[in-house]
Amino acid sequence: MSHATHANAALTPRARLRLARLIVGHGWSPARAAERYDVSWRTAKKWAERYAAEGSTGMNDRSSRPHHQPNRTPAPVVRKIVHLRWKQRLGPVDIGDRLDMPSSTVHAVLVRCGINRLTHIDRATGEPIRRYEHEHPGDLIHVDVKKLGRVPDGGGWRYVGRQQGKRNRSATAVRTGGPKNKHHQPLIGTCYLHTVIDDHSRVAYVEAHHDETKETATAVLRNAVAWFAERGVSVQRVLSDNGSCYRSNLWRETCAELGLTPKRTRPYRPQTNGKIERFHRTLAEGWAFKKFYNSESARLAALPAWVHEYNHHRPHSAIGKHSPITRLNNLAGHHS
DSSP, rough: OOOOOOOOOOOOOOHHHHHHHHTTTOOHHHHHHHHHTTSOHHHHHHHHHHHHHHGGGGGGGOOOSSSSOOSSHHHHHHHHHHHHHHOOOOOOHHHHHHTTTTTHHHHHHHHHHHHGGGGGGGTTTSBBBBBOOSSTTTTTTTEEEEEEOOTTTTHHHHHOOHHHHHHHHHHHHHHTTTTBBBTOOOOOOOOEEEEEEEEETEEEEEEESSSHHHHHHHHHHHHHHHHHHHOOOOOOOOEEEEOGGGGSSHHHHHHHHHHHHEEETTTTTTTGGHHHHHHHHIIIIIIIIOOOOHHHHHHTTTTTHHHHHHHHHHHHEEEEEOOGGGSSSSSTOOOO
C-alpha cells in the first residue's frame, strides 16, 4: 500500500495502519502505541478511530480544504472576473483595479477557474487552443444568448459620434416610451440573439427576440431542432450554460419531449462553450458592428443574409477552410 504523504506527516499510511492495528486489533492503549511510533497519544487515537470506522482506506491523507469558506469570493464577483478575463483578456492587476479588489484575490480566482495563463487561450479568438469536436452532425448542439444594445433611429454612437448618438437614443426612447437607467439616461432596449451551433459542422441557427425567458429559449430549441431535421440532422444532445432559462423545468421537459440529452457547462468555465463564444465574436464583427445601420429594424433585416453567408459560403478555419454546410449529412459528396 504505497500512497503519497504530505511533507509534514509524522507517519506514512503504512505506519498509520500498523499503529491503528496495534490499538484496534491487539488491544494496545493509544499512549503505548504512540510511544512505540514516537507520536502524540492524540495522533495515535485519531488513526485508531479512523481505522475502526473506515478500514485501511482511512489511513490515506485527506484534503486540508475547510468545509466552509465564509470569506470566499462571492459568485457574482467571480462571474465579473471571468467575464473580464475571457472577453477582454485583462490581467489580475487591471481586473482588480476595475472591480476595486486586490489583484492577489483576482489571481486566486483565475487559478481556480483554470484561466490564469493566457497561453492556455488563443489570444486572437479567445478559444482554447486544444480543439475538439463530436464525430457526427447532431451529436451535440451548443445554445446560448448574445445580448446587444438596440440601434437607435439615426444610428448608434460608433458611427455618428457620442453626442449625436445620445440625441438619437433620446429621440428613439421618446418614440418607444423606453425607461431610463439609474443615471437617468434613456434606454432603448436589448436585442437577445438566441444562437444554436452544431458542434461537428459549426452550422448556425439564430433567432432575435426581446427576452431570454424559458418560454422563448424552449421555442427556439424546438425551431432549431426542426430546422436541422429538415437538413437531415437528428440532434442528440444540447449543451448550454447555467442561465436560468436552461435550468428550468420547462427546458428539461422540452428536451425530454424532443429526445435530447441536456448538458450544462461547468460554472465560470466559458472554455467549455468556446465554439459558440467564438461564433458570437464573429457575429458581432461580421454583422452587428460591421457597417452603419440607421435603425434596429435595418440591422435585423440584414441578419438572415449574414447567417446564410456564414453557413454556406464563409470558409471556417477550424474545419479545413470549408463552409459549415458542407459537413452536413444530406449534401452528397460533402460528408467525409
